[in-house]
Amino acid sequence: MSTHAMLDTVYMSGEVQPLRVRLIDCGRELLDEGGIDAVGLRSVARHAGVSHGAPRRYFPTHKALLAAIAASGFAELSAELRTAIASETDPVARLRQIAYRYLSFARTHRTLFELMFRHDLLEGSGEDLRQHSKPLFETVAALAADAGAADPHVVALNLWTQLHGVATLRATRSIEVIASDIDADGFVAQLIDLHLKARG
Template identity: 45%
Template sequence: MSESEMGLRDRLIEVGVDLVTREGAQSLTLREIARRAGVSHGAPRRYFPTHLDLLSAIARRGFADLGARAETAIGDDDGDGDGDGDTNPRAQLMTLGRVYLDFALAQRGMYELMFRHDLLESGTLGLRETSLPLFGVLVDLVGRVRPHADAAVVAGALWANLHGIAQLWGWGSLQLATGAEDFVPLLTAALDAHLGPEER
C-alpha cells in the first residue's frame, strides 16, 4: 500500500473516530464517512472490504485510547490524587476504574461501538490484541490484592460490574435509584464487593 493510500485509509478512520465521538455509533455509515473524508462512497471499500472492517478499525482506536489513558493514569497516580506514582494495587484499581468509567461516559459513542456484539463476534476487531491487554492489567492488579483467588474470574466479574455501572449511569438509572451525585461511591462499593473491604 502506497503512502497516499495509507494516508487515505488513516483519514477514513480519523473521520470515523470524529463522527462517532460527535454523533454516536449509529452515524457510522460508509456513505457518511466517505462524504466527510471527501471521497466517493465506494472508496472505503478499497481499504475496508466490509463495513465491519471499517467499524473495527475505528473501534481499535477506542481501545488504544482507553489503554493509553489507563497506562498513563496507573503509572502517574495511585488513586489518591497526589501524582506520586505509588504502586498500591487496590489504589491502582480505583484509578483504573475511574479511567474506565470516565471514558465510557465521556466517549459514549465510541464505548458503544467498542462493545458491539457484531464486531466482537465477527473476529475483525481483533479482541485479543485490543481489549485483552487492558484486561490483563486488571487481572494482575486483582491478583496482587487477592493472591489466593482466581484473579481472571474476579477481574471478569469486576469488569462486568464496571460495564454495568457505565451503562446504568449513562442512562441516568443509578442516579435515580441511589441518589448518588457521582459514580465514585458505586465504584468503591464494586471494589469492596469483589476484593473485600479495604483494610483501614
Template identity: 45%
Template sequence: METESSLRERLIDVGADLVMSEGTASLGLREIARRAGVSHGAPRRYFPTHHALLSAIARRGFADLEARFAAAIGGSTSPRGQLKALGLTYVGYAQEHRGMFELMFRHDLLDSGKHASDQPQLRESTLPLFETVVGLVAQHRAEQNTPHRPGAPGDAWPPPPAVTAAALWSNLHGIAQLWAWGSLQLTLGAPTTGEALAGRPLDQLVAAALDAHLGHHGPVNG
C-alpha cells in the same frame, strides 16, 4: 497526492470523529465516505467489510483508553489503588466519550469470528487491557495472602483472578452504562447534570465495586 495509507487513516479519523459526536448510529459507510470526500465505494478498497472499518475505529478508542490507563496507574503503588484508578478512568471515559465507549465493546458487531478479515483483530486491543486487570487482581491477592477455601462442591473461593477480573469489569461497565442512562442518578438521588457526573457518587460506586470483588479495604490512598 494522498497515499493509500493516508486515505485509510483519514477514513478512520472521520469515523472516530463521527462516533464521538453523533454516536454509533452515524457510522454508515456512505456517511463516512461522504465526510471523507471520497466515493461511497472507496472504503471497500481499504476495509473489506463494514465490520472491519468499525473495528479500526474502535481500536482508536482502545488506544486512547490504554494511554489513560497508563497515566492513571502511575499515581499509585498498590494493586488495589491501581485498580481503583483504572475503574474511575473507565467510567470517566464512558461519560466523556459515550459513542466510542458503546462501540468498543460491541464485539458482536465488530470482528468476531463470523466477520473474518485480514485486518488486525480487535481482540489484540481488548485482551491486553483485560490482562492488566487480571494481573492486578492476582497481585492484590498475593499481597493480602487471600486464602482459598471450599465453596460449592468442586469449587474454591475466591474464584480464579480472571473470573474476579471479569466480574469487576462487568460491574464497572454496568455502572458506566446505568449512569449514562440516568438510572443510577434516579436510584441514588444524584444530580443528572453538572460536576457531580465525575464526582463523589461515581467514586463511591467504584469503591463499592472494588469492595464487592476484592473484599472491604477501607480508604485507598495508593
C-alpha cells in the same frame, strides 16, 4: 508480563497509514454526532473529502470500518489507563485509577464505548475485538494478584462486569433514576475493597 506491557499489546496494529487513520477519525466524528447509523463508507468518504471508493481500499465492508473505529477506541482507552497508573505503585491504588478512568471514558465517549462491545454487530468484520479487550482484563487480574486476591481472575471478572454494568447504566441515564446522587469515586473504592477482602 508487566501491566504496562499488557496494555501495550493493544497498539500492535502494524504500519500507520495516514488516510486510513483519517477515515477512522472521520468515522468517530460521525459516530459522536449521529450514532452508529450515521457511520457508513460513503458518509465517511464525504466527511473526509475523498472519493466514495477510497475507504474500500482499507475497509472492504461497513463492518470492517466499524470494527476499525472500535479498535481505535480500545487503543485510546488503553493509553488513558496507562497514564492513570503511571504515577501509582500500590496495586489497589492502580485498580482504583483504572476503574475511575474506565467509567470516565465510558461517559465521555458513550457511542464509541457502546460500539466497542457490540460484538454482535461486528461479527465477521475480520477484526477480533475480543483480543483488544483481553489485555485490559489481564491487567486488572495482574493487579488483583499483586493486591493479594485469592483468585485474581475471578476478582477481575467480577470487577469488570460490575464496572461495565455501571458504565452502561450511566450512559443510558438509568442509574440516575435510583441513585442520582451516587458518589462514583466512593462506589468504586468500596467495590474494589469488597472484592479484595478474601486474600490468599
